[in-house]
Amino acid sequence: MTDPAPAVRPARPHFSSGPCAKRPGWSPDNLPTDALGRSHRSKLGKSRLKEAIDRTRALLGVPDDYRIGIVPASDTGAVEMAMWSMLGPRPVDMLAWESFGEGWVTDAVKQLKLDARLLKAPYGEIADLAAVDPSHDVVFTWNGTTSGVRAPNADWISDDREGVVICDATSAIFAQALDWAKLDAVTYSWQKVLGGEGAHGVLILSPRAVERLESYTPEWPLPKIFRLTKGGKLNEAIFEGATINTPSMLCVEDYLDALKWAESLGGLEALHGRADANAKALHDWVEGADWIDFLCANPGIRSNTSVCLKIVDPDVAALDDADQRAFVKSMEKLLEEKGAAFDIGGYRDAPPGLRIWCGATVESADIEALGPWLDWAFAEAKSSLS
Template sequence: MSTFSANKPARAPERPWFSSGPTSKRPGWSVSALTGAPVGRSNRSKVTVARLNQAIDLTRSILQIPADYHVLVMPASDTGAFEAAMWNLLGERKAQLLAFESFGQLWADDAVNHLKLDCEVLSAPYGQLPDLSQIDPQADLVFPWNGTTSGVCVPNSDFLDGHRGLVLCDATSAAFCMELPWQKLDVVTFSFQKALGGEAGFGVLVLSPKAIDRLNTWDSGRPIPKVLRLKAKGPNNTQIADMKIIGGDAINTYSFLVIEDYLDALRWASLEGGLEGLINRCNRNFNTLREWVEATPWIDFVAEVEDQRSTTSLCLKFVDPAVQAQPAEVQAKLAAKIGSLLEIEGVAFDVTGYRAAPPGLRIWCGCTVDADDIDSLLPWLEWAYAEALAALEVA
């Protein structure tokens, strides 16, 4: 077993926020960023509609979303946006769902147990991807681009070449941090509070012309709650795409404090060089942590294949043989103790792994985090690991 000095490191991260959601605010953020919010105004007033349209336009510009794709804001975060897509679009043909972490499994459970679709779930344990060669190009495909809870990411978009069915992509921990192949994706969702550290409660739903065509030409007949409904009454009592909602009209009332916070993050992203600048920030953070992981014998990535490792949500597992020999509940206590020690010292918040993942750590390395803070965190991880081992008497 590795041994470390019990001395606390001298330098602490200036910004100790490494949660995987909601993530760290942009550097320099303060509540004064919200002072321009049009609070107390109707969500249909000119000023509030203009704010929302500005957020949608900036989102489109930074993410380089094609002009013929529709961008709209949905209630209930990424979950609400993705559920709306599933409930409105799926069922015309067979669906396949990739489940290699918690949220992919959630969409699979919804498809099987609630929507009761003709579907196939392609599963893989934490740390691995399903066999992408098993994807049927004729089926509708549902998958997360990046596994926030597993740290596993699809390595490229080659598996989508020639896909004929709709492609629904949960990109909540990939958008603004990774390039997305828009022309191969028909539905993309993400949330304000992920990559850009915005406040919670709303999600973004991006629909391709192919997705709009599905809305206009096929109806499941299933009842859909209003907050998820993307269709409206058309000619001869048909159901077609609700272009008021898809055009940006509110399904329900927005918080314009949240919209203002998102606008602030988008303006910062533009100043950082847009998508290219944000990706470069992520890569610097990832490489700083990667080099430490590769040099540290007691820790390793949950993601087993190098080119499938997330650059945002870095999930780590204990590989010290003495720790691995312990029951899972002891390893979970070790991770919790490390997290508690770091929080008490005020040097890192919310860095324990997801509850369903292998016991370990999860450190957000997205674009709002600074590489210097990752670098400052690393000696604290070693200190906390040694302290936790001693406290739990793991030998």
């Protein structure tokens, strides 16, 4: 017989890596409704979108000469827009150490058929950053949401680079320090560190990126939702709140609510501190558990948001891949039935294991309360092994 279930549950058992937990104290009653049912092109609608852009710039410390635009289709749409609009005039280094980075490789090689060089690493490790060629364009995912591996810094990106750097920063931004001078197209979605809603992306462009857009026309046709230029010049309206297609004004209000919450905490430094504290709380529990470990062994490149874990208990680790995944599923089911943790299974393409979101909208007390529940669920699931 296993030990009884822990007495204390996480107050908010939301540990999904996207959409992520809403901010503490969130309620739909906090969201203004005067822009709902109004055109996003009305004076009111455009002012809300412009406010979202302006607050984003202030919170993230985005340089004044960088453009910020709200674009369709979440982070995926923002990355695709940058790749399809900007890549082609020179070779590109594609960095991949998890599934989303692999997805951008597929775009570059199979869809756009670019002169691409792949720099790849297995789950839990990172690509050879020193091998990046400064004469090439670069595409990389700063924080591997499905591997728990992040870039340690941007020192490997040359100040004298000739190409543009496209950075998928969706599970890094607001939780990890980005070096804006090294990045030319930065993308993210609202649904990660700030706990916003899905389906909307943000694209941040440096002057170098704008120069590329205005001096280069891809040889392939671009769908309307990818078109960033008009008459050979950047469509500045996109970066002033005139979105390419219709956004959800309710989601815009929700994003504004999250930005204001972040400001009330003390801004970006406070968000970083919350994510770091959550990751430390999870680290402390892992250090005391003998059945689980980090998928990423190197603390210097380990994520503080999408923390990925592997089961190292010999009996479970000896199971084949399918049986290990079934074991994890049984743990998930137990925890969900008890209301102790939701959506903590590893990504479908990643090695079998758990993934715990530690972004800024999660409370450290809930991470601390989660640990004993994970121990309990593991013991329960293992007791059922034949």
